Amino acid sequence: MQRNDALRPVPAPEPGAVDTKRPNPSRLPMTTRWLRGLAFNRIGAVYVWLGIVVVFSIWVPSTFPTLSTVKQVFNANALTALAALAITIPLAARVFDLSFAYTMTLSGVITAHFLGVGVPLVPAVLLGLGAGVLIGVINAVVVVVMRIDSFIGTLATGSLIQALITMATGGTAIISTRLQGGFAKIGQTNVSGFTLPVAYVLVVAIAMWFLLEHTATGRRLYATGFNSDAAKLAGVRVDRLRFMSLVVSGSLAGAAGLVLASTIGSGDPSAGTSYLLPAFAAAFLGATQLKHGRFNAFGTLIAVLLLGTGTTGLGLANAPQWAADMFVGAVLIASLAVTGIQRRSVTGSPGRLRSLLQRFRAVAG
Amino acid sequence: MMLLSLRWTSLIPEHRAHEESRLLMSPQAAVIADNPHLGVSPAALRVEGLSKTFPGTRGLIDAAIEIRPGEVHALVGQNGSGKSTLIKTLAGYHMPDPGALAEIAGEPFALGETVPEDLRFVHQDLGLVLELSAMDNLALRGGFIRGRAGRIRWREQERETYRILDRFDVELDIHRPLAEATPVQRTVVAIAGALQGWHGGRGVLVLDEPTAVLPHDEVERLLAMVREVRRSGTSVLYVSHRLDEIFEIADRVTVLRAGRVVRTLPVADVDHRSLAQLMVGTDVDPDYRAPVADRPDSPVVLELRDVHGRRLHGLSLQVHRGEILGVAGLPGDGVQELPYALAGHARHPVRGEIRLPQRSSAWSELADARQLGIPLVPADRAHEAIVSEFTVRENLTLSVLDRIGSRGRLDAAAEQGLVARWTERLAVVAASAEVPVSTLSGGNQQKVVLARCLARDPELLVLAEPTAGVDVGTRVAIYELIAGLARDGLTVIVSSSDLGDLLAMCTRIVVLRDGRVGAELGAEGLTEHELVNAIEGERSAHGANNATQ
Numbered sequence: 001m002q003r004n005d006a007l008r009p010v011p012a013p014e015p016g017a018v019d020t021k022r023p024n025p026s027r028l029p030m031t032t033r034w035l036r037g038l039a040f041n042r043i044g045a046v047y048v049w050l051g052i053v054v055v056f057s058i059w060v061p062s063t064f065p066t067l068s069t070v071k072q073v074f075n076a077n078a079l080t081a082l083a084a085l086a087i088t089i090p091l092a093a094r095v096f097d098l099s100f101a102y103t104m105t106l107s108g109v110i111t112a113h114f115l116g117v118g119v120p121l122v123p124a125v126l127l128g129l130g131a132g133v134l135i136g137v138i139n140a141v142v143v144v145v146m147r148i149d150s151f152i153g154t155l156a157t158g159s160l161i162q163a164l165i166t167m168a169t170g171g172t173a174i175i176s177t178r179l180q181g182g183f184a185k186i187g188q189t190n191v192s193g194f195t196l197p198v199a200y201v202l203v204v205a206i207a208m209w210f211l212l213e214h215t216a217t218g219r220r221l222y223a224t225g226f227n228s229d230a231a232k233l234a235g236v237r238v239d240r241l242r243f244m245s246l247v248v249s250g251s252l253a254g255a256a257g258l259v260l261a262s263t264i265g266s267g268d269p270s271a272g273t274s275y276l277l278p279a280f281a282a283a284f285l286g287a288t289q290l291k292h293g294r295f296n297a298f299g300t301l302i303a304v305l306l307l308g309t310g311t312t313g314l315g316l317a318n319a320p321q322w323a324a325d326m327f328v329g330a331v332l333i334a335s336l337a338v339t340g341i342q343r344r345s346v347t348g349s350p351g352r353l354r355s356l357l358q359r360f361r362a363v364a365g
Numbered sequence: 366m367m368l369l370s371l372r373w374t375s376l377i378p379e380h381r382a383h384e385e386s387r388l389l390m391s392p393q394a395a396v397i398a399d400n401p402h403l404g405v406s407p408a409a410l411r412v413e414g415l416s417k418t419f420p421g422t423r424g425l426i427d428a429a430i431e432i433r434p435g436e437v438h439a440l441v442g443q444n445g446s447g448k449s450t451l452i453k454t455l456a457g458y459h460m461p462d463p464g465a466l467a468e469i470a471g472e473p474f475a476l477g478e479t480v481p482e483d484l485r486f487v488h489q490d491l492g493l494v495l496e497l498s499a500m501d502n503l504a505l506r507g508g509f510i511r512g513r514a515g516r517i518r519w520r521e522q523e524r525e526t527y528r529i530l531d532r533f534d535v536e537l538d539i540h541r542p543l544a545e546a547t548p549v550q551r552t553v554v555a556i557a558g559a560l561q562g563w564h565g566g567r568g569v570l571v572l573d574e575p576t577a578v579l580p581h582d583e584v585e586r587l588l589a590m591v592r593e594v595r596r597s598g599t600s601v602l603y604v605s606h607r608l609d610e611i612f613e614i615a616d617r618v619t620v621l622r623a624g625r626v627v628r629t630l631p632v633a634d635v636d637h638r639s640l641a642q643l644m645v646g647t648d649v650d651p652d653y654r655a656p657v658a659d660r661p662d663s664p665v666v667l668e669l670r671d672v673h674g675r676r677l678h679g680l681s682l683q684v685h686r687g688e689i690l691g692v693a694g695l696p697g698d699g700v701q702e703l704p705y706a707l708a709g710h711a712r713h714p715v716r717g718e719i720r721l722p723q724r725s726s727a728w729s730e731l732a733d734a735r736q737l738g739i740p741l742v743p744a745d746r747a748h749e750a751i752v753s754e755f756t757v758r759e760n761l762t763l764s765v766l767d768r769i770g771s772r773g774r775l776d777a778a779a780e781q782g783l784v785a786r787w788t789e790r791l792a793v794v795a796a797s798a799e800v801p802v803s804t805l806s807g808g809n810q811q812k813v814v815l816a817r818c819l820a821r822d823p824e825l826l827v828l829a830e831p832t833a834g835v836d837v838g839t840r841v842a843i844y845e846l847i848a849g850l851a852r853d854g855l856t857v858i859v860s861s862s863d864l865g866d867l868l869a870m871c872t873r874i875v876v877l878r879d880g881r882v883g884a885e886l887g888a889e890g891l892t893e894h895e896l897v898n899a900i901e902g903e904r905s906a907h908g909a910n911n912a913t914q
Contacts, residue, residue, distance in 0.1 A: 215773045216766035223763055226754040233710055233743050233750065234763045234817060293754055 112267025132254015
């Protein structure tokens with residue numbers, strides 16, 4: 001580094017800016033850091049979630065504020081969380097994997113089929129997982145090698161997977177007594193009221209948090225997502241990262257599909273489809289939490305918790321069937337709008353109300 | 366034709382106190398002193414007492430500007446001086462601090478809330494939809510001519526489009542997507558679009574850095590356009606980094622520095638030196654040359670053999686250790702292509718061979734140059750270099766993540782230390798390393814990109830348009846930095862359409878012609894005129910030769 005000795009720092013007095021040598025935020029006092037961490041624009045969803053808890057505790061005081069509700073929220077939403085985590089890594093690199101729901105179905109059906117014909121547990125499970133990996137590789141070839149837009153490309157592969165499943169199963173679920181033994185334990189084992197998938201979620205989330213926050217790969221994934229041209233010119237292997245991200249989402253979707261099949265005890269040829277929209281909803285809502293605008297594991301979990309608590313509460317309050325869907329839609333639009341407005345007011349553009357008014361005016365006039 | 370000219374780039378660290386005190390007289394006083402018409406006829410646009418406070422900084426402090434009917438009024442200042450804050454406040458993006466007064470043609474209006482009909486903008490990015498044709502883009506602003514049931518009357522629309530574009534001398538297929546048009550054609554469409562609906566010359570047209578993306582030989586055409594707008598009686602507020610344009614086009618100039626209006630004065634009353642001095646507050650030397658060392662006997666570190674690409678046709682080159690090699694030429698000559706090819710990121714397929722003799726005597730394919738890992742400072746900072754959602758720290762370390770920590774795990778302390786070292790060495794001005802990089806001025810963003818490349822401790826560095834959108838002061842800082850690194854053995858290849866860059870820091874300049882080295886000039890004693898001749902003059906002689914063959 002001896003050549004750098006020649007660098008004489010040139011005074012560049014610029015207006016209004018402060019020197020770099022001020023202590024940076026990571027060295028702020030503990031209390032300040034905590035207060036910042038609790039700011040509404042960082043974890044707005046947590047406050048909304050608390051509000052929901054309060055509302056339902058008043059609305060249905062006999063059944064909602066109980067331990068069994070807590071268990072129900074966790075157990076019922078563990079699979080949504082797994083699905084949402086599966087797509088978080090590709091989304092960080094701005095790659096959509098719309099086929100993940102069909103991959104879930106596929107791996108469940110394949111495992112159920114092989115178990116049903118008498119293949120032992122471990123090979124059957126490996127075959128199911130392998131199907132997920134294979135779909136991930138196919139997606140990656142379509143998106144990265146063939147350069148087809150990921151949104152449309154994975155929509156297409158998803159459609160093909162569903163066609164294949166229906167062709168093979170004839171549209172009926174695979175049910176067998178062989179699905180009851182060891183296989184059922186994967187999803188149905190109960191540890192003091194919580195099912196095993198809750199633990200899977202935590203493990204995957206922690207691994208993903210570490211990857212995205214604390215490794216070079218994670219930083220490069222975000223750079224790829226935000227500005228792939230700049231990332232490429234800075235030496236990041238953008239194509240390889242996108243390829244791997246789709247393989248990861250395929251593999252995780254395959255694993256989630258196994259857990260799903262174990263939980264419902266059958267190889268249902270449409271089991272995964274219902275997770276498509278909730279998973280994307282949670283991932284996008286999660287991106288507004290903790291790390292402004294970055295898809296991140298714990299943000300995704302917060303989002304799943306928020307949406308899951310609301311729908312569970314509505315169920316306990318005997319709200320009609322459509323109320324849950326309406327709740328999810330309303331929360332998504334409200335939370336994304338609020339974070340959007342907040343971000344604009346941070347960047348020094350017109351205030352919240354003003355910018356809303358201006359936009360209404362622009363639309364009206 | 367003097368289409369190329371030097372941007373003013375240099376400083377002599379000498380301070381003239383009496384100048385300084387004169388320059389810092391109150392902005393209003395300056396405006397009034399320079400404006401004998403005040404109170405006689407209403408100004409086309411007048412703004413007074415305009416301040417804008419951002420979190421942590423003051424973007425504008427009591428700024429005042431007055432634009433007379435039918436004048437081209439230039440607005441100059443270094444990056445961060447408040448130029449873009451002023452423009453954005455006029456355009457309604459920013460809400461000013463209370464107390465600002467603004468009127469257009471004598472009619473008061475609320476800054477930041479309303480944008481008067483008679484104030485129109487052509488922003489730097491032009492605001493065009495490149496997928497659509499010129500006709501569609503004009504109609505999107507001016508409205509489509511519609512018949513019954515909302516049907517667009519295409520024939521009339523076409524006639525209207527030709528009528529709008531007619532006043533500017535431009536040849537353009539109005540049906541093709543603008544993505545296929547040249548930058549200057551797009552600028553014409555943007556300006557024509559902004560002027561729609563004005564008759565008999567009224568209002569104020571704001572042009573924000575209209576020449577920033579234009580190749581230098583097309584600047585003259587843009588200036589002709591601006592003259593045409595002025596001829597019709599419309600006032601123009603012309604924002605630019607390039608002082609020579611201002612001398613060519615503007616009637617008066619307002620200088621901003623550190624958020625304050627330093628002065629407004631007729632262009633005839635200043636020259637390059639005094640205007641640049643108003644901008645930076647210190648004296649400026651137009652003949653600035655960074656202290657470089659010429660070392661012809663040092664070993665060759667880079668060789669290119671028979672390189673072909675979209676614009677390159679058989680280029681061969683040798684670069685010695687410690688050289689700063691300038692690459693000059695007209696836009697079609699491969700000047701923009703070469704740096705990307707060296708870094709292994711050419712947009713079009715390239716053929717040819719590359720060798721780094723210090724590392725290996727074997728030639729390798731230029732198409733695989735990426736594996737050599739030669740760092741590149743790209744030409745288009747916003748799109749090719751900066752990840753605007755990232756912090757200063759994350760941008761700076763993007764190319765050296767594999768050196769921070771072990772086995773893929775990032776070591777936060779090591780990363781912060783590296784960032785602190787480089788921001789200090791390059792004197793990056795930022796509130797902290799944790800602020801979004803988008804809050805930095807253009808010059809400081811460029812320093813972050815440079816630091817990203819230098820942190821890899823390379824023996825070879827490629828720069829494309831290293832000072833585009835960088836203010837005068839920072840530009841000199843970059844020249845001195847590069848010169849200092851070269852003295853210590855770094856080899857640098859600079860491709861730039863700004864001749865000031867090449868003259869200020871290069872030890873040798875190659876002029877590309879038809880994708881090959883057409884001329885080679887030693888930098889010692891080289892003048893701007895000679896360089897221009899090498900690029901332009903011999904080009905016409907060359908063309909004549911071709912014609913006679």
